[in-house]
Amino acid sequence: MSETPTAGVLAGREHRLPIRVYYEDTDFTGLVYHAGYARWFERGRSEFLRCAGVEHTALMAEDAAVVVTRLCIDYKKPARIDDALVVITSYERFSGPRVAIRQRIERAGELLVSAEVDCAVISMDGRPRRPPASLARALGPHLATAS
Numbered sequence: 313m314s315e316t317p318t319a320g321v322l323a324g325r326e327h328r329l330p331i332r333v334y335y336e337d338t339d340f341t342g343l344v345y346h347a348g349y350a351r352w353f354e355r356g357r358s359e360f361l362r363c364a365g366v367e368h369t370a371l372m373a374e375d376a377a378v379v380v381t382r383l384c385i386d387y388k389k390p391a392r393i394d395d396a397l398v399v400i401t402s403y404e405r406f407s408g409p410r411v412a413i414r415q416r417i418e419r420a421g422e423l424l425v426s427a428e429v430d431c432a433v434i435s436m437d438g439r440p441r442r443p444p445a446s447l448a449r450a451l452g453p454h455l456a457t458a459s
Contacts, residue, residue, distance in 0.1 A: 322363035356399035
């Protein structure tokens with residue numbers, strides 16, 4: 313039997329990815345180290361794409377990648393070891409090569425951290441490009457607005 317990691321659940325415009333806080337995620341105070349949230353946000357964005365039918369290797373085969381150009385994180389409350397968290401991701405809109413994303417991390421419905429993320433679709437040589445048709449098609453039904 314082959315086991316696969318959870319990709320979370322995509323429902324409508326939001327993707328929900330459960331995360332458990334492990335000892336390795338915390339600093340000496342037992343609280344999640346600030347950079348840990350950025351890693352979890354990255355996983356949320358990637359798993360959203362996977363649930364929408366897009367894998368990074370397929371994008372690369374189409375000469376495309378999605379890279380972060382701006383990440384603004386607002387820390388409200390700390391997460392602690394053993395907490396069960398949910399990373400909630402919504403892809404908001406495309407504008408040319410740009411992609412706007414909103415994310416948050418909650419513990420039992422309580423907001424701990426939120427983020428506004430700006431990304432760009434680039435070719436494998438690093439130049440901005442419009443999203444491939446496969447990406448636009450897969451994300452289209454989940455976007456707040458498209459251009």
